[in-house]
């Protein structure tokens with residue numbers, strides 16, 4: 001059949017290409033006519049004209065329909081807006097996911113959930129969240145709409161969720177969000193949530209099991225720091241500060257070589273006191289960004305500024321000096337933020353550094369830093385405790401059967417191991433890393449200790465020579 005016969009019209013060569021059986025549209029038209037019994041290429045021109053008119057009318061009305069929808073929303077529905085960077089977003093999305101509601105959304109965004117890979121068979125689990133569209137669900141008998149879109153906040157585009165319901169009262173939405181909050185708090189109880197800054201917003205990175213303080217091998221002096229923090233957060237102390245109009249803030253400086261447990265200790269303190277941790281990466285933060293970040297901190301939290309020396313704040317004979325650095329902020333700006341009114345009440349600031357001697361006095365003066373704690377390379381006692389700690393699980397059954405007695409064999413081996421590893425030469429992280437190779441063989445860990453020490457010494461010497 002020729003193209004002209006198919007169309008029933010006299011047509012030019014271009015049209016003939018379109019409708020020719022060998023062309024894509026010809027194949028489409030033939031397929032469509034076989035499947036549905038009607039063939040658009042056999043319609044007369046009036047039909048096309050009518051369709052075009054309808055499309056035109058719809059295009060014309062579309063704007064009015066959008067305006068009408070907005071008007072309806074404004075006058076007959078209520079909304080609650082939830083920003084992606086606010087923790088209420090996590091509360092809502094956890095609630096939505098727990099009920100599988102995200103499957104009602106036609107368009108979803110997939111993410112690998114790095115925070116939930118605690119089960120072996122669930123490596124890199126995927127989570128799906130509603131994205132760029134809307135869906136409806138029933139909540140306590142009310143229809144609730146859930147829609148997401150990108151909101152331009154002037155600096156960047158940010159995901160925003162809009163919850164909506166019919167009527168002028170948003171009570172049902174607030175009840176829903178309260179329920180999300182309660183459920184979320186129940187799920188993160190006994191866990192530590194870690195936030196990091198993305199630009200001037202705090203993003204939840206992970207919620208993980210609280211690390212008990214007993215798993216960080218530190219000397220008795222560090223226990224004083226924990227007690228100080230506990231006392232600071234008590235209601236009595238808060239009132240004491242309020243009565244004297246003193247800024248209710250506390251600052252700690254943890255200093256010492258890499259791998260001695262400064263970060264682990266900070267996270268454990270937060271866990272012990274039931275606080276969330278806010279890690280501020282100040283290297284690429286301008287003064288304005290930092291100010292905005294500090295003003296968004298919740299009351300009662302731990303703010304962690306790691307490797308504070310690395311941003312280029314150095315001591316100088318001329319006083320404050322910002323060394324040649326790529327840091328986007330300034331020392332004076334940072335000091336103002338730490339002292340300033342925008343800095344939230346009830347926050348514990350923990351700064352860590354490998355080079356306390358390089359820090360400017362102004363940064364660590366009392367008021368900004370109230371207590372300092374030095375972390376050292378492992379001494380004999382620490383080496384022995386680390387050994388007992390690492391191999392503790394292998395002997396759990398034995399120690400349980402004897403109550404909570406210390407396993408004498410483990411103790412003897414720990415002492416023997418400590419006698420073979422020199423004091424103040426290796427960090428706890430290095431010792432742990434060595435022991436983990438032998439997690440199923442205590443005896444080999446002790447036997448090969450001297451060999452490991454020799455290899456480590458050589459490696460360190462070679463590094464210095466390079």
Ligand SMILES: Nc1ncnc2c1ncn2[C@@H]1O[C@H](COP(=O)(O)OP(=O)(O)OP(=O)(O)O)[C@@H](O)[C@H]1O
Nearest residue numbers: 215216217218257258259260261262263264428429
């Ligand atoms: N005192 C310690 N007790 C138990 N584990 C430790 C200790 N010190 C280090 N570790 C382990 O070593 C690893 C690194 O420790 P961590 O990051 O806390 O050290 P750090 O002093 O903060 O290092 P850096 O200065 O490089 O940031 C972690 O896995 C931690 O569990």
